[in-house]
Amino acid sequence: MSTPDEPIGFGESDIAHGETLLEVDGLTKYFSSDSGLFAGINLETDQFPPVSFGVDQVEAVDDVSFEIKMGETLGLVGESGCGKSTLGRTLLRLLDPTDGTISFKGDDLAEMSGEELRQKRSEIQMIFQDPQSSLDPRMKVGQIIEEPMRAHDMFDDEGREARAKELLEKVGLDPRHYNRHPHAFSGGQRQRINLARALSVDPDFVVCDEPVSALDVSIQAQVMNTMEELQEEFGLTYLFIAHDLSVIRHISDRVAVMYLGHIVELAEKEELFENPQHPYTRALLESIPVPDPRETGVRGVLEGEVPSPQNPPSGCRFRTRCPRLIKPEEYDLTDEQWKHTRAFMRAVKRRTFEPMTAPEIRREFFGGDTPRGEAGEIVEEAIDLIEGDGEYQGDEDDEREGWKRATDLLLESFAERSICAQEQPAYELESELGTGTHFAACHLHR
Numbered sequence: 322m323s324t325p326d327e328p329i330g331f332g333e334s335d336i337a338h339g340e341t342l343l344e345v346d347g348l349t350k351y352f353s354s355d356s357g358l359f360a361g362i363n364l365e366t367d368q369f370p371p372v373s374f375g376v377d378q379v380e381a382v383d384d385v386s387f388e389i390k391m392g393e394t395l396g397l398v399g400e401s402g403c404g405k406s407t408l409g410r411t412l413l414r415l416l417d418p419t420d421g422t423i424s425f426k427g428d429d430l431a432e433m434s435g436e437e438l439r440q441k442r443s444e445i446q447m448i449f450q451d452p453q454s455s456l457d458p459r460m461k462v463g464q465i466i467e468e469p470m471r472a473h474d475m476f477d478d479e480g481r482e483a484r485a486k487e488l489l490e491k492v493g494l495d496p497r498h499y500n501r502h503p504h505a506f507s508g509g510q511r512q513r514i515n516l517a518r519a520l521s522v523d524p525d526f527v528v529c530d531e532p533v534s535a536l537d538v539s540i541q542a543q544v545m546n547t548m549e550e551l552q553e554e555f556g557l558t559y560l561f562i563a564h565d566l567s568v569i570r571h572i573s574d575r576v577a578v579m580y581l582g583h584i585v586e587l588a589e590k591e592e593l594f595e596n597p598q599h600p601y602t603r604a605l606l607e608s609i610p611v612p613d614p615r616e617t618g619v620r621g622v623l624e625g626e627v628p629s630p631q632n633p634p635s636g637c638r639f640r641t642r643c644p645r646l647i648k649p650e651e652y653d654l655t656d657e658q659w660k661h662t663r664a665f666m667r668a669v670k671r672r673t674f675e676p677m678t679a680p681e682i683r684r685e686f687f688g689g690d691t692p693r694g695e696a697g698e699i700v701e702e703a704i705d706l707i708e709g710d711g712e713y714q715g716d717e718d719d720e721r722e723g724w725k726r727a728t729d730l731l732l733e734s735f736a737e738r739s740i741c742a743q744e745q746p747a748y749e750l751e752s753e754l755g756t757g758t759h760f761a762a763c764h765l766h767r
């Protein structure tokens with residue numbers, strides 16, 4: 322048990338600044354897609370008997386590897402639903418991993434349970450997005466901050482109170498607020514209370530899950546500045562989860578970009594923002610709203626929907642939306658012809674144009690220069706299926722069938738035969754800025 326006389330600067334960690342604190346290897350977390358009485362029973366009306374047994378998996382986090390160094394902030398960014406929170410919670414063992422290792426100071430958290438895991442939890446803390454709901458309104462601020470210390474049997478009553486008051490001051494609040502209830506505080510102040518609570522047990526590592534997303538922009542910067550000061554003072558290491566790139570840019574040393582359960586790019590902050598190497602990262606960066614009022618809206622917004630994590634694309638998970646999908650080896654296509662074919666495939670898949678005649682399609686999508694050879698035959702067959710005066714036109718059901726067959730044909734012949742569909746990419750690149758490694762999961766770097 323710690324003594325109350327210990328200074329608030331807390332105990333020394335046995336890992337030096339800049340050394341690996343946490344190393345995650347092949348971390349995977351699948352959820353069964355439904356739960357309850359009928360979990361695993363699927364109704365399939367087109368077969369007999371019309372039920373089958375089997376659990377659909379949501380591949381929320383899939384084969385993720387990275388490390389975090391003592392004293393650094395690793396930013397984790399990605400669109401909603403890409404698995405950021407699941408990753409954070411699995412690291413802390415709030416969720417049980419499906420596979421992989423989580424080496425924290427050399428011990429595998431994935432293998433721990435019971436008392437051993439409970440003990441470890443004082444070294445790893447988490448801060449959540451919503452400071453409103455994560456603070457019990459019936460408890461006073463002092464009790465809230467002391468709760469984790471009590472759970473870990475740290476100090477006596479007097480010691481805990483002294484420490485709680487000192488922490489209130491450290492996070493930028495007034496120690497005299499010790500006896501107040503959380504409702505008396507603003508959103509930013511409540512997040513500061515959360516910070517004090519997380520720090521009360523002297524953690525080395527704090528997973529911050531969208532900690533400033535619910536706050537006004539001006540308050541966000543203040544809270545992040547406080548977090549940086551506390552990091553410096555207490556030698557903290559952060560995994561900072563956010564969907565907002567400007568927040569990530571403010572606080573991170575290195576940044577990991579997540580898409581549909583995979584980490585697609587990881588590099589030092591400047592390198593990632595100035596020299597992004599994954600088409601998804603580029604699209605994310607381009608979709609940041611432009612501050613210039615003369616430019617309206619957002620640029621380069623990502624096309625299409627994120628696929629379901631229940632049935633994610635093979636190979637590179639971004640390939641179904643990727644503007645740089647790689648040409649399949651077997652076709653003799655110029656870059657220009659491939660660009661046209663790819664654009665045509667996307668337009669057919671998403672049915673973005675009204676029926677046209679075959680010459681109009683050739684002109685519109687291929688500038689009159691349709692590919693030759695096998696690829697050309699496939700393109701012509703697809704054109705045949707959707708052309709305005711072709712056999713599939715006139716009846717709505719037939720028309721739909723024609724577009725579907727053309728889509729399947731194009732996807733099977735081109736998209737599915739790309740290396741992007743066949744192999745999961747993972748490449749280490751040289752950084753242009755800074756000294757660290759640059760990971761990019763994109764076959765353009767093969």
Ligand SMILES: Nc1ncnc2c1ncn2[C@@H]1O[C@H](COP(=O)(O)OP(=O)(O)OP(=O)(O)O)[C@@H](O)[C@H]1O
Pocket residue numbers: 352353354379380381399400401402403404405406407408564630
């Ligand atoms: N308990 C659960 N059971 C089933 N599926 C889940 C569960 N928790 C999360 N998921 C699914 O896992 C995927 C990843 O979700 P997660 O919350 O980790 O994403 P996120 O990137 O943190 O998104 P957000 O920013 O919206 O919280 C989603 O498809 C989500 O629906």
